[in-house]
Amino acid sequence: MKHHIVSKHIMLRLGLLLLLAAQGASAAMSGREVMELANHRAYYSGGDRSSTGQVVVKERGGTMRTRSTHMVRLDDTPGGEQSYLVYFSGPTDMEGTTFLVHKHPGKTDERWLYLPELDIVRRIEAGDKRTHFVGTDLFYEDVSGRHLDADRHSLTSETDKYWIVRSEPKDPNEVEFAWYESWVHKDTHLAVKIEYHDRNDRLYRRFSVKKVRNIGGIPTPMQTLLEDLNTGSQSTMSCLEVEYGRGLSPDLFSERSLRHPPLKQIKLSAAP
Structure with missing residues (x-):
């Protein structure tokens, strides 16, 4: 019963925020409310999502590395619990690497990474969440x-x-940034640019949306760029195909899927 009450509250609040935004009632929007809209658009659109894509990492010296990915996401409650499974199909030395997330707003997320070359499942500890993801700038x-x-x-x-929203961590010792600023588009609710600053107020990290496509009425980033301004490295994330609302099964997001990913359910037609 409590689960349904919380879910209903989230939906009512989101509906109110969408109504305010649609009416142009920006004066009534707080920074928190704007970020709620952006968070929903980025991570909760469609109830579930499947995508194929590529991440191209370009280092300062010009060296380039490519990762091919398949990702599925399932929401348990709007704005609440959800699960992610990311499978790497390339390059050869990364094929079979699988990442699983059980997201718990208000609690500590659970993250696991399967490394096929070592045949081990590594638990990603909470203190490692701000470390680099499989050799990318993410x-x-x-x-x-x-x-x-x-x-x-x-x-x-x-x-x-x-x-334009400024965000500051409640626990500064938990993260490497002092604050970040988000540019949230009023029509799409996409955070099209996010800039991170260190404790000396120096800009050191930037995320930006480069291409957007409307998929089933949902504005969807198809190409994004993440820049590490300290190292000169940058990662370009490109979606080749995206589908929403496929009716994904919760069984896809079990720990068993790390070693035995259900590829038929994960992969879409535009497989890299």
Whole structure:
């Protein structure tokens, strides 16, 4: 019963925020409310999501590395519990590597990584969530998203097109950044740019959306860029195909799927 009450509350709150945004009632929107819209758009659209894609990592010296991925996501409750499974189909030395996330807003997320060459499942500890994900510029936390309640959000300014929100960590010792600023598009609710600053107020990390496509009425980022301004490395994430609402089974997200991923259910037609 409590589960249904919480889910209903989240849906009612989201509905109110969408109504305010649609009516252009930006003066009534707080930084927290803007980030709720952006979080829903980025991580909860469609109830479930399947995608194939590639991550191209380009280092300062020009060296390039490519990872081919298949990812599935299933929401248990809107804005609440959800699961992710990411399977790497290339390059050869990474084929079979699988990442599983059970996301628990308000609690510690559970993360596991299967390394086929060693045939081991590694538990990603909470303290490692801000470390690099399989040799890319992504952090483990980036895959499923940072919890909204981990930061304080303030609407600092806005334009005709964007809300601009500054977010500061509630526990500064838990993260490497001092604050970050998000540009959230008023029509799509996508955070099209996020800039991270260190304790010296120096910009050191930038995320940006480069291409967007409307899929079933959902504005979907098809290409994004993550830049590490300290090292000069950058990772370009490209979606080759995205589907929402496939009716994915919760069984896909068991620990058994790490060693034995259900490829027929994971892969889409545009497999890299």
